[in-house]
Amino acid sequence: MNEFERAYNVGKTLCIIALALISGQVFGQDNEQEKLAELQAELRARQQVLDNSKASAKELADVLKASELDIAKVAKKLTQTNDNLRQLQAEQQGLQQEQSSLKAAIRQQQSLLSSQLKSAFMAGHYDYAKMMFYQEDAKTFERVITYYQYLAKARQSEITKFKDNVARLETVTASLAEKAASLLALLDEQKNQRAVLLTRQNDRKKTLAKLNQTIASESERIAALQEDEKALREAIEAARIAAQRAAEAAQISLDGLAKLKGKLSAPVEGRVRKLFGNRRQGQVRWKGIIIDGEEGDAVKSIASGKVLYADWLRGFGLVAIVDHGEGYMSVYGHNQALLKQAGDDVRRGENLALVGRSGGQASPNLYFEIRHKGKALNPTAWFN
Known part of the structure; x- marks a missing residue:
């Protein structure tokens, strides 16, 4: 074989190798594109499932x-x-x-x-x-x-x-x-x-x-609890502003709860199952207490005041909020029925609602809070 033939064969071999390398790169790129497309399709499908789940949860x-x-x-x-x-x-x-x-x-x-x-x-x-x-x-x-x-x-x-x-x-x-x-x-x-x-x-x-079942995962549950807490905070803040405006318009003054600390009766008889400040889920903590009770038992107002809110609230069911003056409010949730309406006056010990399991509770109980100027206080410190 002369020099020309050897050079021709080497060149031919190099061309074949180059073509093989180029086709391999193109084939690899095609595979990556296919995998990316599959991943994006799966993400879209999962997002659709999540959206459907959220829509289903809202509907439920x-x-x-x-x-x-x-x-x-x-x-x-x-x-x-x-x-x-x-x-x-x-x-x-x-x-x-x-x-x-x-x-x-x-x-x-x-x-x-x-x-x-x-x-x-x-x-x-x-x-x-x-x-x-x-x-x-x-x-x-x-x-x-x-x-x-x-x-x-x-x-x-x-x-x-x-x-x-x-x-x-x-x-x-x-x-x-x-x-x-x-x-x-x-x-x-x-x-x-x-x-x-x-x-x-x-x-x-x-x-x-x-x-x-729809809200099954931990992250979804925590997010739901945070949304519930946000809804309650907004309702309490709206009630506080309404109470302030009503007091200014009527030029009335309720006495508040400061002098009643340690002297109040619990709104319902029963075992305190969840304590103020305890971890609820994730970083969410209890802003009030849970008192177990019998379904249909009377829920009594802890002190005299005016009902500012009486309606259904996400996560807390049927809720009553009572203004006691001087920035003090009491919150009663998970009720079966509300016996008072917004604007009604209520006396200390008067029936305000009935114990229930609204707001998605598995067993009958009362969710109870005391707040002062929007800040949650430990309710048990106020009971005799």
Whole structure:
């Protein structure tokens, strides 16, 4: 092989190698582009799932809110029905006592009238005629006439009382029949309301389970809690500003809670399950306390004041905020129903709401806060 042939072969080999290298680089770039496209597609898919999850969580939160508001309405109606039942039963008991007294009086009057009529029959016509036709002494005759007239008036008075009592007995008996019918109707209404309440609570339980599945991860849960806390802070700040404006406009002054520290009663009886300042989740800490209670138990205002907020709030359910003056406020959450409206005055120890599990709670409890000028305080330090 001469020099020319060797040079030709070397050049040919180099060209083949160069072509191989170039095609390899192009093929590698194509692979990277494909992987990038796949990754971007997966990210878009995951983002879509996340967006759908957020939309689903919002939709479920709205359903939960509607369910808890329905429960509040039914629970409030049930409370009113129970109050009406107690009043009706008291009225019924009073009428039954009056009925028993009337029956006893009628029996006594019947006995007395029977004795009087028997005496009049035994001595009546014969003696009366004899006295009239055979009486020689005019004065004696006059006394006898007066005596018989007195007896007649006495009998007539007893007869009138007897008739009045019989008429009253008929009225009372009719009233008792009406009360009994009303009582049966109220008992049926109570039964239906309890059934509706149970249905609403079961619906809420299912919705809550779905919502908890949707917000499953730790980061999502913390973000949700932070959003809930932000919503409550905003509601409290709005209530504080409203209280300040109302006080300035009305030129009124509530006494605040400073002098009541260590003297207040808890708003509901029960075990304090979550303490102020304890870690809630992640870096989120409790700004109030959780008190376990029985569903439907009364939630009482810790002190006199004015209700500034009474509505459903994300994460806290049905919430009441009471202004006590001097920048002090108390917050009551997770209620089943609110018994007061914004603008209502409330006295110390007066029923404000009913213990519930609104705001996505698994068990009935009260979420309670005390704040001064927007700053959360430890509520247990204020209880006696």
